[in-house]
Amino acid sequence: MSGTFVGMPAFPKAAHDAVHNATLRANLRHATTTIRRKRADAVAELSDWAALREAGKQIKDHTLRNLDRYLEQLESAVTAAGGTVHWAADADEANRIVTGLVKATGEKEVVKVKSMATQEIGLNEALEAAGIRAYETDLAELIVQLGDDRPSHILVPAIHRNRGEIRDIFRSEMMRWGRPAPDGLTDTPAELAEAARLHLREKFLRAKVGVSGANFMVAETGTLVVVESEGNGRMCLTLPETLISVVGIEKTVPTWRDMEVFLQTLPRSSTAERMNPYTSMWTGTTDGDGPRAFHLVLLDNGRTDTLADAVGRQALRCIRCSACLNVCPVYERAGGHAYGSVYPGPIGAILSPQLRGTGSDIDASLPYASTLCGACYEVCPVAIDIPEVLVHLRERVAQGGPVTRAGTKVVLKPARGHAAERAAMRAARWALTHPGAVRAGQRLAARTRRFHPSRLPGPGKAWTATRELPTVPRESFGAWWKRTDGGTRDGKGGSR
Amino acid sequence: MRVALFITCVNDTLYPETGRAVVRLLTRLGVDVDHPLGQTCCGQAHYNTGYRHQAEPLARHFADVFGAYDAIVTPSGSCAAMVRELYPRMGERARAEGRGDTLARTLAPVVPKTYELTEFLVDVLGVTDVGAYYPHTVTYHPTCHGLRGLGLGDRPRRLLEAVGGLELTELPGAEECCGFGGTFAVKNADVSAAMGTDKVMNAASTGASVLCAADNSCLMHISGTMTRLGVGMRPVHIAEILASTREEPSA
Numbered sequence: 001m002s003g004t005f006v007g008m009p010a011f012p013k014a015a016h017d018a019v020h021n022a023t024l025r026a027n028l029r030h031a032t033t034t035i036r037r038k039r040a041d042a043v044a045e046l047s048d049w050a051a052l053r054e055a056g057k058q059i060k061d062h063t064l065r066n067l068d069r070y071l072e073q074l075e076s077a078v079t080a081a082g083g084t085v086h087w088a089a090d091a092d093e094a095n096r097i098v099t100g101l102v103k104a105t106g107e108k109e110v111v112k113v114k115s116m117a118t119q120e121i122g123l124n125e126a127l128e129a130a131g132i133r134a135y136e137t138d139l140a141e142l143i144v145q146l147g148d149d150r151p152s153h154i155l156v157p158a159i160h161r162n163r164g165e166i167r168d169i170f171r172s173e174m175m176r177w178g179r180p181a182p183d184g185l186t187d188t189p190a191e192l193a194e195a196a197r198l199h200l201r202e203k204f205l206r207a208k209v210g211v212s213g214a215n216f217m218v219a220e221t222g223t224l225v226v227v228e229s230e231g232n233g234r235m236c237l238t239l240p241e242t243l244i245s246v247v248g249i250e251k252t253v254p255t256w257r258d259m260e261v262f263l264q265t266l267p268r269s270s271t272a273e274r275m276n277p278y279t280s281m282w283t284g285t286t287d288g289d290g291p292r293a294f295h296l297v298l299l300d301n302g303r304t305d306t307l308a309d310a311v312g313r314q315a316l317r318c319i320r321c322s323a324c325l326n327v328c329p330v331y332e333r334a335g336g337h338a339y340g341s342v343y344p345g346p347i348g349a350i351l352s353p354q355l356r357g358t359g360s361d362i363d364a365s366l367p368y369a370s371t372l373c374g375a376c377y378e379v380c381p382v383a384i385d386i387p388e389v390l391v392h393l394r395e396r397v398a399q400g401g402p403v404t405r406a407g408t409k410v411v412l413k414p415a416r417g418h419a420a421e422r423a424a425m426r427a428a429r430w431a432l433t434h435p436g437a438v439r440a441g442q443r444l445a446a447r448t449r450r451f452h453p454s455r456l457p458g459p460g461k462a463w464t465a466t467r468e469l470p471t472v473p474r475e476s477f478g479a480w481w482k483r484t485d486g487g488t489r490d491g492k493g494g495s496r
Numbered sequence: 497m498r499v500a501l502f503i504t505c506v507n508d509t510l511y512p513e514t515g516r517a518v519v520r521l522l523t524r525l526g527v528d529v530d531h532p533l534g535q536t537c538c539g540q541a542h543y544n545t546g547y548r549h550q551a552e553p554l555a556r557h558f559a560d561v562f563g564a565y566d567a568i569v570t571p572s573g574s575c576a577a578m579v580r581e582l583y584p585r586m587g588e589r590a591r592a593e594g595r596g597d598t599l600a601r602t603l604a605p606v607v608p609k610t611y612e613l614t615e616f617l618v619d620v621l622g623v624t625d626v627g628a629y630y631p632h633t634v635t636y637h638p639t640c641h642g643l644r645g646l647g648l649g650d651r652p653r654r655l656l657e658a659v660g661g662l663e664l665t666e667l668p669g670a671e672e673c674c675g676f677g678g679t680f681a682v683k684n685a686d687v688s689a690a691m692g693t694d695k696v697m698n699a700a701s702t703g704a705s706v707l708c709a710a711d712n713s714c715l716m717h718i719s720g721t722m723t724r725l726g727v728g729m730r731p732v733h734i735a736e737i738l739a740s741t742r743e744e745p746s747a
Contacts, residue, residue, distance in 0.1 A: 011684065012683065012684050012685070012686065012687075015684060015686055015687050016686045019686045019687060019689075019690045020686075025690075310592065329672050329673050329675070329691050330684070330687050330691075333687045333690045333691060334687050367546070368679075368680065368683050368684065369684060370677070370680065371640070371673045371675060371676065371677025371678075371680045371688075371691075372544060372640070372677060372678075372680075373640035373644070373673035373677070374640055374641070374643075374644035374645060375640075375644070375671075375672075375673070377644070378644055388585075391543065391544055391546065391548075393546075394544075394545060394546030395546040395547070395548050396546075397546060398545065398546035398547060399546060399547065399548075399549065421545070422547070425542055425545065425547045425550050426550060428541075428542070428550075429542060429547075429550040429551075429553060429554060431536075432505070432536040432537045432539075432554050432557070433536070433553050433554060433557050435533065435534045435535070435536055438505075438536050442508070442509050445509070459682050460682070462681075462682045462683075462685035463681060463682055463685070463720075465685065465689070466685070466689035466692070466693075466721065466724060467689070467692070467717060467720030467721050467723075467724055468719075468720040468723040468724050469720065470510050470511075470716055470719070470720065472509070472510065473510065473511075473512050473513075475512060476508050476509055476512055477503050477507060477508045477512035477514075477515035477516065477531075478503075478508050478531070478533055480512055480515075480516065481515075481519075481531045481533070482533060486519065486529070486530075486531060487516065487519050487520070487523070
């Protein structure tokens with residue numbers, strides 16, 4: 001396994017492997033069912049949850065509609081507070097900016113707060129290529145990094161690992177990155193946490209540069225907000241001399257007052273907590289307190305393209321709580337890696353194909369990685385209608401259509417591999433608008449019912465591999481209705 | 497009131513006994529039902545697989561066939577949700593694409609008049625005791641589109657609880673999807689099968705002899721999984737239970 005998602009197989013293939021990995025499924029099932037129940041309890045405590053959800057949706061929609069204005073306000077406020085703002089159109093540009101900023105300090109290592117944006121752009125790999133080592137300090141991210149693994153959950157990147165696996169990773173890998181694991185380390189949570197604490201303390205005390213993301217950026221004051229559970233993030237944000245924050249432009253909120261909504265909905269949706277254990281906020285620089293230099297890298301990387309799509313843009317409301325992952329039955333079986341992105345689960349299935357386009361096999365398969373059961377929409381604290389966007393993106397994959405890529409409107413052709421399906425859909429559409437053809441087909445199926453195979457070839461093979469087919473009845477309902485005049489003539493099935 | 501039955505393409509072709517049960521049930525409750533023979537399919541499979549443009553003629557056909565009735569009743573939560581939730585959305589999308597109001601205006605008449613069967617019984621006819629008798633232990637699976645799309649709530653349960661002789665048992669993980677999901681069952685067969693297996697095992701753990709739902713597509717997937725796994729439960733559509741009486745019991 002490697003640290004990036006390049007060359008991921010399409011979702012059904014990746015999910016096939018995960019479904020047949022008993023340990024992975026057991027780990028995921030245990031974790032998601034526990035958090036699912038806790039979240040439901042935490043949400044049920046608030047009588048105004050529905051109103052909070054609507055408010056969160058409205059704030060985000062309003063901000064997205066006026067994003068240009070709020071980003072300029074944010075830039076002015078950050079600059080006025082002593083920070084420097086950089087604009088990055090894509091991953092390469094963002095990586096170039098950050099690498100340049102670190103090099104300018106003369107440092108060879110950085111400590112990192114858990115950050116989806118830097119994972120999205122592959123910053124650790126870019127820094128590595130420039131001879132700079134990035135240390136992840138979030139406990140789960142540390143496990144992922146030491147294990148040469150990939151994150152599989154938004155909030156709990158190592159959710160696919162159990163305690164025994166984590167102990168083994170600590171024992172064999174910590175020494176290669178710094179302080180080794182204590183002798184005789186067991187798999188008790190307290191011992192594992194202590195091993196990570198000792199290992200990380202060395203990094204915190206030595207590091208001169210910190211790299212973070214942010215959960216929110218308040219435009220009116222230029223304040224950045226990080227919410228986390230361990231305190232490791234706060235160490236990264238306060239101890240280094242230089243702080244570089246890489247944040248997606250959609251993380252903007254207009255005012256401080258808006259935080260009132262999200263600081264209630266985010267912790268309850270994500271960790272089922274009433275309040276977040278560590279909420280760090282920083283505004284530019286302050287003499288004698290915290291980092292002396294602050295850089296904000298505002299990341300686009302497909303976000304304005306997504307914003308141009310009237311249906312798909314609601315994905316940008318996401319506050320990365322991961323409630324949709326925890327409730328999704330497909331995620332529970334397929335695991336996070338199958339989604340081929342730092343954004344797994346239902347939100348990943350609609351975000352990745354918009355940020356990256358539907359050109360690759362994995363991105364074209366993601367909109368189909370759902371039964372459209374609607375559980376994700378139901379739990380989303382900003383009411384993203386994920387099933388609606390999934391179907392919208394399926395249309396883009398199956399039929400092509402207009403999209404915006406790199407700021408330019410283009411018309412996509414249908415993705416490869418959908419020609420047979422398209423032909424079948426067209427044929428079915430023809431038949432279904434000609435009732436006579438449907439009746440003829442039903443009569444034929446009924447007459448040949450004894451010759452129907454129990455195992456099907458072609459696409460039907462996927463069905464009959466694990467399920468029996470229903471037997472075709474002697475007579476369709478329509479034929480019965482016609483023969484008996486709605487059940488009035490044969491005495492059976494109706495007595496009118 | 498002129499009530500039309502929309503029996504759905506899956507019921508019509510594969511599960512005609514569900515349609516016959518709906519006829520028996522509604523007739524018993526004094527409803528004069530019609531089954532317009534020109535009906536085919538609501539277009540859900542096309543729409544949900546990403547073929548919205550192919551679904552449009554099917555939706556127009558549906559509106560042509562059913563537009564003149566006072567109510568349209570269907571024994572399928574997902575087909576009812578297709579008409580009620582997604583037909584308006586199709587109209588809006590056509591408008592956004594600069595194709596005017598024609599589609600929206602064509603589809604509008606059928607949208608508020610389309611009811612899922614249990615909704616029609618409880619909300620329109622105002623009954624929860626339909627005079628049924630079904631002496632079996634039954635567990636109920638609320639299908640996703642009925643549960644979250646239409647918001648059927650406890651209507652099916654209230655109807656089942658009023659059935660004579662019926663013992664209702666709690667299905668663990670009831671609100672979790674069975675894994676059918678239309679073309680998902682074929683496109684992501686492994687995950688679909690894993691979800692189906694869990695649903696069947698949960699159902700088997702209740703000790704019930706019958707698994708009941710209000711949608712034959714989900715039941716087709718669950719039933720096929722049960723048979724393959726050798727779980728001796730009968731999957732039955734709720735209409736067949738509600739149609740069953742002492743004098744004329746359902747199979």
